[in-house]
Ligand SMILES: [Mg+2]
């Protein structure tokens with residue numbers, strides 16, 4: 001199953017460069033534990049245009065992902081793989097969400113069964129990518145951005161399969177959906 005990073009696993013601090021500032025939302029570790037205990041591989045797919053924009057380097061992104069797993073491992077879980085798009089939106093690449101390039105790459109690398117997979121994200125571009133792939137989509141809207149996200153989804157005539165109040169709740173919906 002796929003998870004977005006900023007705003008889904010951790011508060012979105014906008015172009016976070018310093019791994020020491022990373023925090024993980026409550027309920028994320030428990031949700032990931034449940035999913036992994038049921039055999040799901042957890043793949044994080046994230047847009048990191050701050051690389052191309054020069055706000056941080058690929059090394060700094062790698063440190064943030066290592067730090068994220070260090071925090072999660074203390075709670076008995078982890079993200080199994082990270083995939084990121086380093087490009088700015090203007091680049092028109094295939095890997096920036098809502099493009100599905102990174103998902104297809106992960107499917108090839110990790111032999112993921114798309115039909116049994118799911119996606120959790122906090123923004124319309126996550127739901128758009130998941131919908132294109134036919135995944136079971138769960139929206140956990142970023143706090144304070146609920147209206148903006150609902151408007152974006154409305155404009156794109158998209159809807160998540162489920163809207164959940166927390167990552168833990170999202171995990172339960174995925175397990176119930178099977
Ligand atoms: Mg996000």
Ligand SMILES: [Zn+2]
Pocket residue numbers: 085086087093094095096
């Ligand atoms: Zn890209």
